[in-house]
Amino acid sequence: MSNDTQIVTRIAPSPTGMMHIGTARTGLFNWLFARRHGGKFVLRIEDTDRERSTPEATQAILDGMAWLGLDYDGEPISQSARSDRHREVAETMLANGTAYKCFSTQEEIAAFRDAAREKGESTLFLSPWRDVPEADHPDAPYVIRLKAPRNEHALVLTDAVQGEVIWGEPLDDMILLRSDGTPTYMHAVVVDDHDMGITHVIRGDDHLANAFRQAQLYRALGWSQPVWAHIPLIHGEDGKKLSKRHGATGVMEFAEMGIPAAAMRNYLARLGWSHGDDELFTDEQARDWFDLGGIGKSPARLDMKKLANVTGWHIARTDDDELVQQITDFLALTDQPALSQVQKDGLKTAMYCLKDRAKNLPDILDKARFVLENRPLDLDEKAVNSLDPVSRGILNELTAQLQNASWTRDTLEGVLNAAADSHGLKFGKLAGPLRAALSGRTVSPSVFDMMLVLGREETLARLTDAASLGD
Ligand code: GLU
Numbered sequence: 001m002s003n004d005t006q007i008v009t010r011i012a013p014s015p016t017g018m019m020h021i022g023t024a025r026t027g028l029f030n031w032l033f034a035r036r037h038g039g040k041f042v043l044r045i046e047d048t049d050r051e052r053s054t055p056e057a058t059q060a061i062l063d064g065m066a067w068l069g070l071d072y073d074g075e076p077i078s079q080s081a082r083s084d085r086h087r088e089v090a091e092t093m094l095a096n097g098t099a100y101k102c103f104s105t106q107e108e109i110a111a112f113r114d115a116a117r118e119k120g121e122s123t124l125f126l127s128p129w130r131d132v133p134e135a136d137h138p139d140a141p142y143v144i145r146l147k148a149p150r151n152e153h154a155l156v157l158t159d160a161v162q163g164e165v166i167w168g169e170p171l172d173d174m175i176l177l178r179s180d181g182t183p184t185y186m187h188a189v190v191v192d193d194h195d196m197g198i199t200h201v202i203r204g205d206d207h208l209a210n211a212f213r214q215a216q217l218y219r220a221l222g223w224s225q226p227v228w229a230h231i232p233l234i235h236g237e238d239g240k241k242l243s244k245r246h247g248a249t250g251v252m253e254f255a256e257m258g259i260p261a262a263a264m265r266n267y268l269a270r271l272g273w274s275h276g277d278d279e280l281f282t283d284e285q286a287r288d289w290f291d292l293g294g295i296g297k298s299p300a301r302l303d304m305k306k307l308a309n310v311t312g313w314h315i316a317r318t319d320d321d322e323l324v325q326q327i328t329d330f331l332a333l334t335d336q337p338a339l340s341q342v343q344k345d346g347l348k349t350a351m352y353c354l355k356d357r358a359k360n361l362p363d364i365l366d367k368a369r370f371v372l373e374n375r376p377l378d379l380d381e382k383a384v385n386s387l388d389p390v391s392r393g394i395l396n397e398l399t400a401q402l403q404n405a406s407w408t409r410d411t412l413e414g415v416l417n418a419a420a421d422s423h424g425l426k427f428g429k430l431a432g433p434l435r436a437a438l439s440g441r442t443v444s445p446s447v448f449d450m451m452l453v454l455g456r457e458e459t460l461a462r463l464t465d466a467a468s469l470g471d
Contacts, residue, residue, distance in 0.1 A: 007039030008197045011065075011072075012079075012189070014046045015057035018250035019064030021302075022204055022234050022242070025268045029231065030202050031070045032269065032290035042196055043072040047080045048188050064251045069261050077196070079188050086183035089191050089221070090144045090176045098220040099176055101142040102127040125172050144177040148216050155212050160229040160292040162205070167212040174213050186210060190217045198226050202292070205230035229292050231272050232299040242302055258330050258361030259307065263314035267307045272300040279306075280313045308359040315358045320351040323364065330361045339372070346371040346453070353449035370439035370450050375458075376465050383436035387469050391433035394423060396467040398434075399460055407456050409448050416447070437466030 009030035013023050034041035043065065047053035065072065093099035104127055113123045127145060129137075148171060155167040176187040183191070189210075193201060201211075208230045218225045236246035248254055254264055266281055274296065275281075275289040315323065324347050331338055339347065347354075350371040351364075358364045365372075379387075387395075398419055405411050420430040431447050438450045438459065451459045 005199060006197075007034055007037040007199050008042065009034045009039065009200050009202060010042045010044055010193070010196060010198050011070075012044040012046050012192075012203075013061050014049065014052070015054060015061055016049070016052045017057055017060070018252065019060050020249055021251050021254070021268065023061075024064060024068055024070075024251040024264075025234065025271055026203050026231065027065065027070050028068065028265060028268050029273065029290070029295070030200075031072075032286055033200060033202060033292070035287050036290050039199070040073040041070070042074060042198075043076040044192060044196070045076055045078050046185070046188070047078055048083070048183060048185060050080065053080075060252070067255050067261055068251060068264060077192070079192060082188070082192060082195075083181075083183060085195065086188050086191050087177060087181055090183070090187065093146070093176070093220065094144060098147055099144050100127075100130055100132075100147050100173075101137060102129045102145045102173075102175075103138055103140050103142045104129065122170075124170055127173055130173065141179040143175045143179050145173040145175055146217060146220055148173050148220070152216075155215070157208075157211055157215060157228060159208070159211070160200075160227055161232075161295045161297065162208065162230055165208065167209070171213060171216070174216075176217075186213050187217065190214050190221070190223075193226060194218075194221070194223045200227045200229060200292075202229040202231065204233050206233060227292075229295065231295055232297060234271055235299040235301045237301055237303060239299075239301060241299075246302065247304070252333075254307075255330075256334050258334075258363075259311050260314055260318065260326050260361065262318070263307075263311040266314060267310045270300075270306075270310075271302070272296055280310060312357065312359050315355050315361075315364070318355070320348050320355075323351055323355060323361075324348050327361050327364065343372050350445070350449075350453045353445040353453070367445055369441070370444055371453055373440065375461055377440035377462065379436060379440040379466075379469075380442070382442045383440050384469070386432045386436045386442060387466055388433075389470070391430075392467045392469060394419060394430065395433060395437055395463045399463045399467060402456070402460060402463070407452070409452060412448055412451055433466070434463075437463050 011023070011027040011030050013019065031041045033039075045058055045061065047058065062076070090099060094101065109125050112125060116123045130145075130147060155171075157165045157167070159165055174186055175184050177183055211228050211230065215225055234242045236242045238246075242249055248257065251264070255261070262283065265283060265286065269286050269290070270279060273290070273294045275294055278285070278289075281289070318326070324344050327347065328339060328344070347368055350368055354364045354367045358367070398416070401415055401419065405415050416430060416434070417427055420427045432442065434447045435442060435444050438444070438447060438454065444450060454462070
């Protein structure tokens with residue numbers, strides 16, 4: 001690849017289920033790498049396996065990409081739509097002698113393997129048809145196999161993450177086209193990556209062994225290989241390969257937990273890649289910093305505590321309007337009732353006192369209840385218990401005192417502190433019933449913030465409601 005070649009990366013998921021966070025991370029790495037270099041990032045849906053591929057899974061990939069904000073160039077490419085081209089390449093290889101027709105049946109191959117196993121010999125199947133001239137071919141179904149060089153003892157692959165990797169085992173002549181004319185995964189990937197001009201294949205290291213075979217095919221075709229970069233898979237907190245038993249593994253499960261996409265991008269970027277000690281960063285920084293050299297060789301562990309920290313940082317620095325929008329989207333995604341315009345306005349006004357310690361979007365909603373709910377509030381049990389007769393009496397007095405107070409933080413602090421003093425109470429003792437009256441619960445933003453957000457009229461009405469409880 002010359003220096004002025006435009007970088008083209010891709011994400012090539014097989015649509016066979018939900019979109020795994022491993023796929024999302026691979027997508028993110030490819031996206032960051034392409035965007036950093038002003039290159040292209042493409043999406044290819046690897047739906048050649050017709051039995052396992054479903055339209056729902058394809059949709060799940062599109063949804064996952066959209067949610068995570070991984071925009072790709074051009075339309076998604078369907079691998080199955082390219083099967084004519086896969087066939088054409090295999091035919092060309094037949095014609096130029098880099099591939100051959102193999103008429104061995106599956107039964108014959110299985111019988112060969114059984115016998116070899118019994119004799120304690122290698123079960124590597126080397127087709128007897130490799131050098132049989134066309135004139136001696138039967139009229140029978142065949143597969144097309146790669147005529148791989150037989151003198152390759154050790155194959156070496158240079159990988160941007162793994163370094164020099166050696167494959168010491170002999171490889172059989174892999175099948176390119178099945179007897180029904182459909183391409184194998186190995187063949188389709190190489191043809192597609194070549195045709196799409198992919199310069200860098202960044203993917204999970206579960207594909208490292210495939211890369212050796214794919215490299216054979218590139219050589220047979222006389223095509224230049226992409227830069228290979230195989231990333232270690234994501235592990236769970238116990239160090240084992242991530243699976244359902246670790247909890248969420250689908251990218252949309254994180255969306256449904258109320259993790260904003262920007263936080264997820266930050267977190268996923270750090271899962272296997274690093275830039276010094278930087279843990280918290282913006283998309284712009286990730287784009288400026290991302291390089292293949294920063295990808296580690298050992299598997300990263302999914303750590304929900306770290307994810308919460310990263311999320312908290314992103315939420316705190318997100319613009320209030322944007323957070324209201326994210327919450328609106330989150331409610332729709334999780335089939336919860338939408339917010340009215342009044343509620344959205346209230347949420348926005350209150351956002352400054354909600355977003356600082358929130359670890360996800362539901363945290364914000366939880367703290368926002370005081371501004372989202374209408375009078376009369378539905379008080380929880382602890383809140384009701386804090387409104388004993390004495391406290392209610394004080395709230396009643398306060399209602400009168402606040403009638404004409406100017407509605408600023410300083411004045412409100414003065415009035416409330418004076419009220420606490422006059423009853424020989426610490427301010428905290430007064431804050432409990434006030435909090436209960438204003439929010440209906442015992443955990444909420446500060447009473448001053450709630451009063452300022454709610455305004456005089458609503459505050460006084462809530463205090464009056466609480467003061468008259470039990471009457
Ligand atoms: N379709 C393969 C997968 O979903 C990825 C192939 C590739 O990246 O080369 O695992």
